[in-house]
Amino acid sequence: MRANPLILLRGGGDLASGVAYRLRKVGLPVVITELAKPLAVRTTVSYGMAAVYGAVIIEGIVARRATLANLPELYAMLDAGIIPVLIDPEGASIAALEPAVVIDGRVAKTRLDTHIDQAPLVIALGPGFVAGEDCHAVIETNRGHHLGRVYWRGSAEPDSGLPANLNGRQAERVLRAPCDGLVTQVAVIGCVLREGQVIARVGETPVHAPFDGVLRGLIDDDTPVVKGMKIGDLDPRVRREHCFTISDKSLAVGGGALEAVLAVPLIRAILNVRQSWSAEHKRA
Known part of the structure; x- marks a missing residue:
């Protein structure tokens, strides 16, 4: 070869x-x-x-x-x-x-x-x-x-289907698509969010922050997704610099x-x- x-x-x-x-x-x-x-x-x-x-x-x-x-x-x-x-x-x-x-x-x-x-x-x-x-x-x-x-x-x-446990938060750290559709970003990676804030929309359905934290990951705008697919990652440690390093x-x-x-x-x-x-x- x-x-x-x-x-x-x-x-x-x-x-x-x-x-x-x-x-x-x-x-x-x-x-x-x-x-x-x-x-x-x-x-x-x-x-x-x-x-x-x-x-x-x-x-x-x-x-x-x-x-x-x-x-x-x-x-x-x-x-x-x-x-x-x-x-x-x-x-x-x-x-x-x-x-x-x-x-x-x-x-x-x-x-x-x-x-x-x-x-x-x-x-x-x-x-x-x-x-x-x-x-x-x-x-x-x-x-x-x-x-x-x-x-x-x-x-x-x-x-395992689970992310790392950070400050007592585990499964809820993963943001998933609530339905099929295109992603529209509302927040951007690095934003510090409060519980309940809108992070993105899939079609017309909003995705809310489940707890206070920094947005460490969010799938790109206009990406087609299916219900249940991972589209984001919220980090309760609020270390913004972690969002921009491997x-x-x-x-x-x-x-x-x-x-x-x-x-x-x-x-x-x-x-x-x-x-x-x-x-x-x-x-x-």
């Missing part, structure tokens, strides 16, 4: 962006694929939003919309340390770019169209995948003792993905990653 020295990350939401950040910070070339209208909730820390906005900067790293029709521009972005973001829900870029690594960061909790022979190394985030069958490695995304752990056999823990969970998952990439000698060779100092020292 031919493989080019780059990493293709499917999905650019907040968890996948933790992966992209870790990989890019150590100099590895990353390309993100996204929907034309991403479903990210924490849009201020999601590189995939470049698909909509054209470009975003998150913690000093630039992501910019790109196209397979202009590969020289895409590779120039990589050379400049920029993360190209392709609108490619079908994954056509896998065949076009022939990456050394494919990472499924969509966190769909089911395998979808990812399979183990798409690249020399295929990694998946979270439940729904079996390492050794659907992909080569799975990264644990469930909070707790195993968060960020790399599984080379077996699966991640089942989805979370501890995303960074932990990103660290696991980085470990999985660098653990495979073939991938290190393709990506031109030098061996560790200790290995070189032993040969000297």
